[in-house]
Amino acid sequence: MTDVLVIGAGFCGLYAAIAASKRNARVTLVASGHGGLSISHGCIDVWSSSAPSRALSRLKKTHPYRLAGKDALNTALETLDLISHDADYPFIGTLSKPTILPTAFGAIHTTAYAPLSLAQTGIQKNIPISIASIAGLRDFFPTLLSKNLEMNGYTVRRTMQLPLPGPVPQRDLYATDIAQRFADSSNRERISRLWRPRLAGVDRLGLPAVLGLHHSQRVFRSVQDLLGVELFEIPTPPPSLPGLRLENMLSDTAIKMGVDIILGSPAAGRIDHSGKNKRVSGVSLQTAGGEQNLDAHSVILATGGLLHGGLVAGRNGNIVESVFNLPVEYAESHQEWLKPSPFDEQPYEKYGLLVNSRMQPIDLHGDPIFENLFAAGGIIAGADRQIEGSRQGIDIATAQRAVEAALE
Numbered sequence: 001m002t003d004v005l006v007i008g009a010g011f012c013g014l015y016a017a018i019a020a021s022k023r024n025a026r027v028t029l030v031a032s033g034h035g036g037l038s039i040s041h042g043c044i045d046v047w048s049s050s051a052p053s054r055a056l057s058r059l060k061k062t063h064p065y066r067l068a069g070k071d072a073l074n075t076a077l078e079t080l081d082l083i084s085h086d087a088d089y090p091f092i093g094t095l096s097k098p099t100i101l102p103t104a105f106g107a108i109h110t111t112a113y114a115p116l117s118l119a120q121t122g123i124q125k126n127i128p129i130s131i132a133s134i135a136g137l138r139d140f141f142p143t144l145l146s147k148n149l150e151m152n153g154y155t156v157r158r159t160m161q162l163p164l165p166g167p168v169p170q171r172d173l174y175a176t177d178i179a180q181r182f183a184d185s186s187n188r189e190r191i192s193r194l195w196r197p198r199l200a201g202v203d204r205l206g207l208p209a210v211l212g213l214h215h216s217q218r219v220f221r222s223v224q225d226l227l228g229v230e231l232f233e234i235p236t237p238p239p240s241l242p243g244l245r246l247e248n249m250l251s252d253t254a255i256k257m258g259v260d261i262i263l264g265s266p267a268a269g270r271i272d273h274s275g276k277n278k279r280v281s282g283v284s285l286q287t288a289g290g291e292q293n294l295d296a297h298s299v300i301l302a303t304g305g306l307l308h309g310g311l312v313a314g315r316n317g318n319i320v321e322s323v324f325n326l327p328v329e330y331a332e333s334h335q336e337w338l339k340p341s342p343f344d345e346q347p348y349e350k351y352g353l354l355v356n357s358r359m360q361p362i363d364l365h366g367d368p369i370f371e372n373l374f375a376a377g378g379i380i381a382g383a384d385r386q387i388e389g390s391r392q393g394i395d396i397a398t399a400q401r402a403v404e405a406a407l408e
Contacts, residue, residue: 010035
């Protein structure tokens, strides 16, 4: 019997497992696979349109942020700060002032907290930068990035492509391929000797985020010192190293804290019929060795929304929650699911479970469906996290509140 069972291995689930473990709970995390951090920018988005500290107070009472409360968000951010510093992967930022970063296509990404290697130099409209790609790297185009940044009012002094030592690759390289080359200190020195003559006159250089997967801050500092240039990294299209670094940091922390992690086994919810109160007893895992039951005092759903498997759209037009078959808030007409423009708020993004301030899924009368079942992250209804720029903030705020309620 585990104290807290977390279902989902994305950012939300991993944080929930760590937060529960920090409160001395026995924690088990199960998931059918890895979460979506490999396609993430690796930053902590809280609110994009204005300073989060002002914006959150103006939200509807049913918004996940309002339900979780500012205290939960602040506690989660403080906890994440401690985790990142312990792992030598520090984040910088604040809730009072947004951090502006470039994307791989030259768009502007507004975030609250970003890894040091992405944000320590960053971009400012009055300071010129240079942008470089690396020979063989797929899906990173400095000229396109530069033109789009200039359209947004930033100055790009130079664009260039930097070579790698050795023979020309016979296939396109991913960020993970190049990161392996930077893992070894002698390779870093060889690459830096090759690059230094090409960087004459460059003060600030934006590189694709390839400077190491493990111990990335050590790699970043080493390359910056060897080149003698201020560097900042720009997340690439998937696989995204900043997202993978964040996943590794959280997974390693969870394991060190004693969290049992079980991946690759789909979970089906189990209901406790032994007492008068409505409770769940845990899940049944579908493993290669057959069905196995896992009992828990409390369960936290961190399975995500429609794009991550926590909610499933059936052929008959309905949407169901995938573990306990809980009722979902959604429009019955498919025509109401999407807006024509991808830049509009999309109704389907707000579909999910209705919850109370304790993060318990509730029925139409506002009563908890099960007293020991909680939800966190993208499975909760009421927010278009993409448009709001609130994805990671909602993840950790609701996960923190769910953990607190589960262990009260």
